[in-house]
Structures are given as C-alpha cells and as structure tokens.
Amino acid sequence: xxxxxxxxxxxxxxxxxxxxxxxxxxxxxxxxxxxxxxxxxxxxxxxxxxxxxxxxxxxxxxxxxxxxxxxxxxxxxxxxxxxxxxxxxxxxxxxxxxxxxxxxxxxxxxxxxxxxxxxxxxxxxxxxxxxxxxxxxxxxxxxxxxxxxxxxxxxxxxxxxxxxxxxxxxxxxxxxxxxxxxxxxxxxxxxxxxxxxxxxxxxxxxxxxxxxxxxxxxxxxxxxxxxxxxxxxxxxxxxxxxxxxxxxxxxxxxxxxxxxxxxxxxxxxxxxxxxxxxxxxxxxxxxxxxxxxxxxxxxxxxxxxxxxxxxxxxxxxxxxxxxxxxxxxxxxxxxxxxxxxxxxxxxxxxxxxxxxxxxxxxxxxxxxxxxxxxxxxxxxxxxxxxxxxxxxxxxx
Amino acid sequence: xxxxxxxxxxxxxxxxxxxxxxxxxxxxxxxxxxxxxxxxxxxxxxxxxxxxxxxxxxxxxxxxxxxxxxxxxxxxxxxxxxxxxxxxxxxxxxxxxxxxxxxxxxxxxxxxxxxxxxxxxxxxxxxxxxxxxxxxxxxxxxxxxxxxxxxxxxxxxxxxxxxxxxxxxxxxxxxxxxxxxxxxxxxxxxxxxxxxxxxxxxxxxxxxxxxxxxxxxxxxxxxxxxxxxxxxxxxxxxxxxxxxxxxxxxxxxxxxxxxxxxxxxxxxxxxxxxxxxxxxxxxxxxxxxxxxxxxxxxxxxxxxxxxxxxxxxxxxxxxxxxxxxxxxxxxxxxxxxxxxxxx
Ligand SMILES: N[C@@H](CCC(=O)N[C@@H](CS)C(=O)NCC(=O)O)C(=O)O
Numbered sequence: 001x002x003x004x005x006x007x008x009x010x011x012x013x014x015x016x017x018x019x020x021x022x023x024x025x026x027x028x029x030x031x032x033x034x035x036x037x038x039x040x041x042x043x044x045x046x047x048x049x050x051x052x053x054x055x056x057x058x059x060x061x062x063x064x065x066x067x068x069x070x071x072x073x074x075x076x077x078x079x080x081x082x083x084x085x086x087x088x089x090x091x092x093x094x095x096x097x098x099x100x101x102x103x104x105x106x107x108x109x110x111x112x113x114x115x116x117x118x119x120x121x122x123x124x125x126x127x128x129x130x131x132x133x134x135x136x137x138x139x140x141x142x143x144x145x146x147x148x149x150x151x152x153x154x155x156x157x158x159x160x161x162x163x164x165x166x167x168x169x170x171x172x173x174x175x176x177x178x179x180x181x182x183x184x185x186x187x188x189x190x191x192x193x194x195x196x197x198x199x200x201x202x203x204x205x206x207x208x209x210x211x212x213x214x215x216x217x218x219x220x221x222x223x224x225x226x227x228x229x230x231x232x233x234x235x236x237x238x239x240x241x242x243x244x245x246x247x248x249x250x251x252x253x254x255x256x257x258x259x260x261x262x263x264x265x266x267x268x269x270x271x272x273x274x275x276x277x278x279x280x281x282x283x284x285x286x287x288x289x290x291x292x293x294x295x296x297x298x299x300x301x302x303x304x305x306x307x308x309x310x311x312x313x314x315x316x317x318x319x320x321x322x323x324x325x326x327x328x329x330x331x332x333x334x335x336x337x338x339x340x341x342x343x344x345x346x347x348x349x350x351x352x353x354x355x356x357x358x359x360x361x362x363x364x365x366x367x368x369x370x371x372x373x374x375x376x377x378x379x380x381x382x383x384x385x386x387x388x389x390x391x392x393x394x395x396x
Numbered sequence: 397x398x399x400x401x402x403x404x405x406x407x408x409x410x411x412x413x414x415x416x417x418x419x420x421x422x423x424x425x426x427x428x429x430x431x432x433x434x435x436x437x438x439x440x441x442x443x444x445x446x447x448x449x450x451x452x453x454x455x456x457x458x459x460x461x462x463x464x465x466x467x468x469x470x471x472x473x474x475x476x477x478x479x480x481x482x483x484x485x486x487x488x489x490x491x492x493x494x495x496x497x498x499x500x501x502x503x504x505x506x507x508x509x510x511x512x513x514x515x516x517x518x519x520x521x522x523x524x525x526x527x528x529x530x531x532x533x534x535x536x537x538x539x540x541x542x543x544x545x546x547x548x549x550x551x552x553x554x555x556x557x558x559x560x561x562x563x564x565x566x567x568x569x570x571x572x573x574x575x576x577x578x579x580x581x582x583x584x585x586x587x588x589x590x591x592x593x594x595x596x597x598x599x600x601x602x603x604x605x606x607x608x609x610x611x612x613x614x615x616x617x618x619x620x621x622x623x624x625x626x627x628x629x630x631x632x633x634x635x636x637x638x639x640x641x642x643x644x645x646x647x648x649x650x651x652x653x654x655x656x657x658x659x660x661x662x663x664x665x666x667x668x669x670x671x672x673x674x675x676x677x678x679x680x681x682x683x684x685x686x687x688x689x690x691x692x693x694x695x696x697x698x699x700x701x702x703x704x705x706x707x708x709x710x711x712x713x714x715x716x717x718x719x720x721x722x723x724x725x726x727x728x729x730x731x732x733x734x735x736x737x738x739x
Contacts, residue, residue: 054489054511069557069572080558346572350572360511
C-alpha cells in the first residue's frame with residue numbers, strides 16, 4: 001500500500017559506502033596514479049641499475065663538479081673553474097635573453113608586417129606578402145646557417161672594422177659599442193629616477209581618480225615628464241655629470257673594450273625574429289580581418305581616421321582573437337632557440353650537449369633540459385592566459 | 397635532436413634489457429651480423445673520410461678493417477658509421493656501433509665513467525693551434541686577446557681553458573661550435589684568429605679545407621697529450637682483447653719487418669716470433685686463444701697492413717698531412733709504439 005504522504009527520505013540509500021560512485025571514482029584515480037608512479041619507479045630503477053652495470057655513472061652530483069668548459073657569451077661572470085651547475089644557469093640565461101628580446105622584437109615586426117599586408121597601398125601589401133610567404137616556407141635552420149655565413153662573408157675584417165661613429169664598430173667580431181663607465185653619480189641618478197617613476201605613477205592614478213570624481217582633468221603630460229626627468233637631471237648635474245665611455249680599441253688581433261654583441265647572438269636573434277614575425281604577421285592580419293567590417297564602417301561614420309580606427313577600434317577587438325595563437329608562436333620561438341648552437345651561440349641546449357659529452361650523464365642532462373623548457377613554456381602560457389583573461393570580453 | 401634520439405634509444409635499451417651484459421655478447425652479435433659496425437669520424441682526412449664513391453680511408457678506418465680481417469678473414473666486412481664529437485660516446489653506449497675508432501683521446505673520465513674502455517693507442521698526438529700566417533704569430537703564448545674557434549664535446553675545449561688559465565691569457569676568448577665544419581668555417585672566414593684541435597686534426601683541416609694551405613701556420617707548442625685510440629663498450633672482455641691484440645699485431649708485424657708486400661714470403665721465415673704472429677705453426681696457434689682463426693694476424697697484415705703501412709699511407713710524410721712518425725715511431729726507433737709479445 002502506498003503511503004499517500006511519504007516522509008521525504010535522504011538520498012536514496014543504494015548500499016554500502018564502497019558502492020558510492022564518487023568514492024569509487026576517487027579510489028580508481030588513486031590506484032591509477034599509484035600504478036603510474038610504480039611503473040615509472042620500476043623503469044627508473046631498472047635504468048639506473050643497467051647503466052651501472054654498463055659502467056656508466058649516474059646521479060646529479062656532476063652539477064657540483066668543476067666544468068672546465070669555455071663559454072664565450074654570458075650575462076653573469078663565467079670562469080672555466082665554475083661548476084656544471086653554473087654552466088646550466090649561464091645557458092638558461094642565454095636562452096631567456098634571446099627568447100625575451102626575440103619575443104618583443106618579433107611581436108613588433110610581426111604586427112607591422114601584418115598591418116602592412118592589409119594596407120591599401122599595393123606596393124606595401126605586396127612586399128609584406130612576399131616577406132611572409134618567403135620566410136614561412138624556408139626552414140629556420142637554413143635561415144640561421146645563411147645569416148651566420150652571411151656575417152662571415154659580408155662583414156669587414158676584425159682589424160679593419162666598419163667605423164659607424166660614436167664608438168660603434170661593426171666587424172666579423174660583431175657589433176661593438178661604447179659602454180658608460182659607471183660612477184656614483186650614475187647610481188644616484190638611477191635611484192632617483194626609479195623613485196620619480198613611482199611618483200609619476202601615483203600622480204597619474206590620482207589625476208585619473210580626480211577626473212572621474214570631478215569631471216575636470218588635471219594636466220597630465222607635462223607634470224609627468226617634469227616629475228620623471230627633472231630630479232634625475234638635477235642630481236646628475238649636481239654630481240658633476242660624469243660621462244666617460246669605455247670604447248673598443250685596436251689590439252693585435254681585434255678590437256677589445258666597451259660592449260659587444262657577437263655575431264652568434266645576432267644571428268640567432270635575427271633568425272628567430274624574422275622567422276617568427278612572419279607567423280605573427282598572419283595572426284595579426286587574420287585577427288584584424290576577424291573584426292566585422294561593420295565596426296570599420298561605424299568608426300568611419302563617427303569620423304575616425306584610418307589610423308584611429310585601427311588603434312581604437314580594430315586592434316583592441318582583434319587582440320582577443322590574436323592572443324591564443326600568439327602564445328603558441330612565443331612558445332615556438334623559445335623552443336626554436338635550441339637551434340642556436342649551429343651558430344655557436346651557447347644556449348641551454350648547447351651547454352647540455354657539452355655537459356652530456358664531458359660527463360656522460362645523458363639521462364640526467366636530458367631530464368634537466370626537459371624541466372627547463374617545461375618551466376619556461378608553462379610560464380609563458382600562464383602569463384599569456386592571464387593576459388587573455390584580462391582582455392576577454394566581459395559580459396555585462 | 398638526433399643526439400637526443402640516440403640518447404633516448406640508449407636509455408630505452410638500458411631500461412628494457414635487464415641484468416648485466418654477458419661476456420662475449422658483443423662479439424656474438426658481430427659474428428651473427430656478419431660485419432663489424434665501426435664508429436668513425438664524419439670527415440677528417442687521414443683518419444676517416446669518405447670519398448665521393450663512399451669509399452672510406454684513414455688510419456681509424458684501417459683499424460676497423462683490421463679488426464674485421466681478424467674476426468672474419470675479410471677486411472671489407474665493416475659498416476662505417478660517421479659520428480660527430482658530440483654523438484660518439486652515445487653511439488657506443490647505445491650499441492649503435494661495436495667499436496669507436498675515431499681520433500678519440502684516452503682519458504680517465506672516459507675510461508672510467510662512460511661505460512667504455514680504451515684498447516690502445518693508434519696515434520700519439522697533442523693539441524696545437526693554427527693561425528693565419530699574415531698575423532705573424534710565432535707562439536701560442538702570444539694568443540692572449542685572440543678569439544679561438546674550438547669544437548665542443550672534446551678534450552680540446554678543456555685543454556684550451558686549462559692552457560689559457562695556466563698562462564694568464566685572460567683576454568683570449570673561445571668561440572665554441574658543435575660541429576667541426578662550423579668551427580673550421582668560422583676560422584677560415586675570419587671570425588676567429590686561431591683554431592685549435594689535435595695537431596693531426598690541424599694538419600688534416602689545413603690540407604683539406606684551406607683555400608691555400610700555405611697561408612696558415614701550425615704553431616710549435618703542443619699543449620696536451622692526446623693519445624688517440626679505439627674504444628669498446630665495457631662488458632665483453634673477449635671482444636676487447638681481440639681489438640687490443642689486433643693493434644699489437646700490427647705494431648709487432650712492423651717490428652719484425654712483416655708488411656703488406658712481403659707477408660706471403662714471410663710465412664716461410666724461420667723466426668719463431670714471425671711464425672707465431674702469422675699462425676704458420678699449428679702447434680703454436682695464438683688465434684685460438686683469442687677465439688680467432690690461426691691466420692688472424694696474417695689476414696690483418698695481408699689485407700690492411702702493419703702499423704707503418706697504415707701510418708705512411710694515410711698520414712705519413714708522403715700524404716697531404718705530411719706528418720713525421722715522431723712519437724708514433726716504434727719504441728726501438730725512439731718512438732712510443734710498443735707491443736707486448738705475441739706468445
Ligand atoms: N681527440 C679529441 C678531439 C677529437 C675530435 O673530435 N676532434 C674534432 C676536430 S679534429 C673532430 O674530429 N671533429 C669531427 C666531428 O665532430 O665530426 C677528443 O677525443 O676529444
């Protein structure tokens with residue numbers, strides 16, 4: 001007999017807790033993870049055992065051993081007495097250096113070329129198309145080899161460089177430039193500049209708030225500039241305005257002194273920028289084309305110029321389409337920088353290869369290099385995703 | 397990336413093959429395969445280089461042929477695998493090659509920690525420097541301030557930093573390349589003012605790659621000891637012994653005046669040492685002790701030659717490399733080449 005007024009029961013009792021779907025799901029996942037971990041452990045253990053049996057040393061202790069290897073280009077001081085661990089650090093910094101500068105320049109060049117391809121000027125758009133189609137279709141490796149060889153042939157001899165003037169020289173040894181000899185005045189001026197910069201930002205935030213609150217916009221450009229520059233200049237002048245430069249001078253074999261950018265770094269940077277920019281150009285172009293033509297017409301109807309339309313209407317909307325594929329181009333650029341070693345630029349892969357060969361710790365070296373690239377790639381992805389979220393269309 | 401792949405393969409193999417290697421395994425594989433796989437240089441004139449028909453020549457190549465002659469009685473049963481300075485050890489570790497005969501320096505680190513073991517010295521060498529003649533450099537010590545092209549993954553790069561340190565040459569700068577072609581191209585294009593490697597390698601590069609070899613000088617200093625010789629994987633003592641004694645047999649043959657031209661006549665020699673070497677006397681079979689045929693050394697000498705034969709033909713004074721015997725003369729002639737007795 002059915003109860004016409006059943007008391008509401010709690011969740012249908014389907015049996016014991018181990019029959020609960022959720023409990024089971026968690027259980028299976030734990031089993032799965034354990035199985036994978038056990039599998040990896042067995043594999044690693046077996047590998048190490050076998051490597052030992054073959055007389056190969058294993059372990060990461062080599063990172064603390066004297067390396068004895070030469071590194072020609074490093075941001076931090078390098079001496080062959082330093083360890084393999086530090087060599088890795090130098091390599092990572094070299095990879096980051098070419099990666100970061102490369103990403104910035106490739107973005108600028110790619111955006112310009114992408115917009116140029118949409119230009120109404122026939123010549124400009126044609127040139128941009130030729131650039132994109134040529135560069136995209138030649139393997140990067142060949143381009144790097146070509147650029148490096150070109151430097152070798154085309155640049156003047158080291159003892160007879162092209163004198164650009166102002167302490168700049170160009171030769172097979174790369175680009176040499178004057179370096180400011182840093183003195184107390186420069187550190188002082190630099191510190192003042194940083195403080196001024198912070199003050200300027202505070203002022204601008206305040207000005208914006210005030211404009212929002214009162215509708216009157218306080219002047220911003222001039223006070224900002226004055227805040228930013230005047231204190232720095234005054235401090236610098238007061239301290240005697242020292243400006244001595246270290247300029248490269250001729251020695252028996254080559255010009256030494258000042259700063260120098262070697263042809264190895266230049267080759268890799270140029271190669272990565274030129275190559276990646278071609279892909280970025282296409283992304284920018286298709287991003288702009290993705291914004292409906294109605295927007296352009298509307299902007300035109302409002303009386304915006306073509307430049308304003310691009311800057312204020314098209315690009316901000318295009319950005320939303322552009323960011324995700326752009327992320328993968330940035331990742332590509334960093335990964336492609338591993339080709340650097342063909343031009344003698346010692347990025348982290350070149351260092352890894354050296355280490356692997358000198359110590360025989362191939363397994364460890366490969367694990368390290370994978371960790372390095374994974375970290376760099378995930379960081380780029382994270383940064384780009386965060387940015388993407390910020391500019392995403394907010395539904396209101 | 398190829399290197400990575402090789403390394404990955406090496407470790408995949410290491411991960412899957414359980415237990416220690418059985419003695420004799422490598423030799424068994426070689427016999428089963430019917431040929432010796434020999435890791436050689438990608439192209440170093442006089443040591444190992446292939447001509448346009450794919451025919452290999454050089455000391456290191458001849459050593460491979462000699463091993464094949466001893467094992468198979470046929471010097472042609474060799475496959476040559478070119479390996480760069482960077483790839484060579486992994487090629488040996490992973491089993492891609494049976495023996496590495498590739499101007500490789502015998503050092504403690506390599507002998508003790510890379511899973512390989514050196515069998516002997518086929519060429520006593522030392523590291524030198526090459527510069528353009530027009531720079532007027534007379535000694536390597538003058539090179540402070542110079543840029544020096546060098547190949548990575550070698551003892552060369554390590555010796556270079558040692559040398560610069562020991563001589564307070566802090567302004568000199570090494571420009572490091574992964575491939576020999578890149579290093580030498582950079583040197584000849586004027587990127588570096590000096591190039592450094594084993595003196596034999598310098599002679600080889602100068603004779604082969606310089607537009608005009610006479611425009612370049614090799615400086616007198618040798619800054620290191622570079623005993624070059626073949627290496628095998630650890631774990632197969634039988635194969636190790638064969639390679640080692642093939643080298644000794646070539647040296648011993650030269651000592652007794654047995655060479656490629658006269659080896660058949662020498663079979664009739666009354667000298668017991670020559671008889672033992674050539675395996676003429678069945679009651680005194682040295683080959684059997686190595687697991688080889690009695691005429692193993694005869695085949696080596698007949699098909700490839702004694703040590704002097706292969707030296708003269710590949711790198712000697714009459715070749716473009718023009719290298720005097722020097723340290724590589726027999727011990728009895730003031731050099732270092734010496735073989736324990738074959739008995
Ligand atoms: N003997 C030294 C150097 C051997 C070496 O690899 N030399 C270079 C320059 S001569 C070479 O042969 N390179 C050829 C290649 O990597 O393909 C060593 O064993 O590390």
